[in-house]
Amino acid sequence: MSLSDTGVNFSIRRVSAMVQRYWYLLRSSWPRILDLIYWPAVQMLMWGFLQLYISQNAGYFAQAGGVFIGAVLLWDILFRGQLGFSISFLEEMYARNLGNLMMSPLRPPEFLAALMIMSVVRLSIGMIPVSLLAIAFFGFNLWAMGFALAAFFVNLILTSWAIGIFVAGLLLRNGLGAESMAWTIMFLFLPLTCVYYPVGVLPEWLQYVAWCLPPTYVFEGMRALLIDHVFRADLMLEAFAFNVVLFCGASVAFLKLLASAREQGSLLQGAD
């Protein structure tokens, strides 16, 4: 059996064709573009004003300038990264186009690569204007984090892709019955990865769970940076190691769910 038989063969042309397909879709609808900016902006403004209020009334939080806004922006990278990946995948199901793609020479790794690229494109359209709004409204400059922001971003986007890949597998196997997972699965990470509070707040047994999740290291790292002005490279490396495991696990799960979808005949949506 050759490499191409196993789907290992990788074509940039096919990835680029899929990215082009999603770009055509995105630019054909201004509500889709507006939606990418709307919720991150609302969230950032709400948490920003809350932080402003707290900082005027509590000495500790006054020192921790921008922790809430930073947290909400990084949370949006994690959440919107996964959502951007999953929505592009769902568009194929809504359009009943999966059969066309699955019977084309497009390999699963190419399909996933296109979804990853689109998640970054969608994230950029949403987050760049919102990060500028944070500067305008609250004087919080996310970009001033520099290299630390790059480390945070890489780790958060890897987690979001891993979850997106797993959800795509569930959707292939179970059809649109699993759609709600695409919209809600990341909210499980919200309390467990300690987006808005330190890990120490959790009960001890739950802290073990939290430290198994890569974003926990990022949010702890962000607080270390904003409160103590220290960049914790050790936390970023640990997050990356966990991300590698999570990404590989999600990829294996996706391939197994895809094989199961072929067994169950669920790739031809709506066929009897």
Added chain:
Amino acid sequence: MHETVSPAIAVDNLVKVYKASTAVDGISFRLAPGTITGLLGGNGAGKTTTIATIMGLVTPTAGTVTVLGANMPRERYRVLHRMNFESPYVDMPMRLTVRQNLSVFGQLYAVPDLKGRIAGLAADLELTEFLDRPAGKLSSGQKTRVSLAKALLNRPDVLLLDEPTASLDPDTADWVRGHLERYRHDNNATILLASHNMNEVERLCDRVIIMKKGRIEGDDTPERLLAHYGRATLEEVFLDVARGTSAEAAS
């Protein structure tokens, strides 16, 4: 009727079981290159599962499916670029224009001179004036022609069609059949066609396979099937098979 040399499609003792129900129950057939074969059967006969297995979208429970010498689905990437299909169970993305849709699929199939190929197909299938219209804004007849353009984009050696003329008016349906005949003739393509339209099958197909409850009940040329069942039309043959009756019993 079994071809012995290099079949384009070979199905051997194919079985597909979904949980407790058997969709396909040990069928075998071989399709020679350059032939058009009709796959007939009522709802639940196993036609769609058979076609999906040939496309590599479904893994057989038992038996083997080989397309252009490649085992499906295991070796599908060796031959998917030489195959294509049209089915009512799939659509083209509605918000993309016809040109955008064909361009994306053309790149996936690595079609050479893609712009020229799209222009040629659009002229052949009378789609030129719709090329820059969103696929969702086309009539069902126009959508069928776009789906056919997508199915022919890579000049497939094996073309699988599931109800290719469903929801078309008689004139457009006749035109599509004519186009398929020409395509087969010009490209020596192998076409497997699932249809409920008996006139279509009689006109297009060199051979007809009739399925019922996952098994093959009849497999021959249309003329021989008519003679075997003692009927004047394939529709009567189809009804005999579906109802388990015969010409003698009916008379």
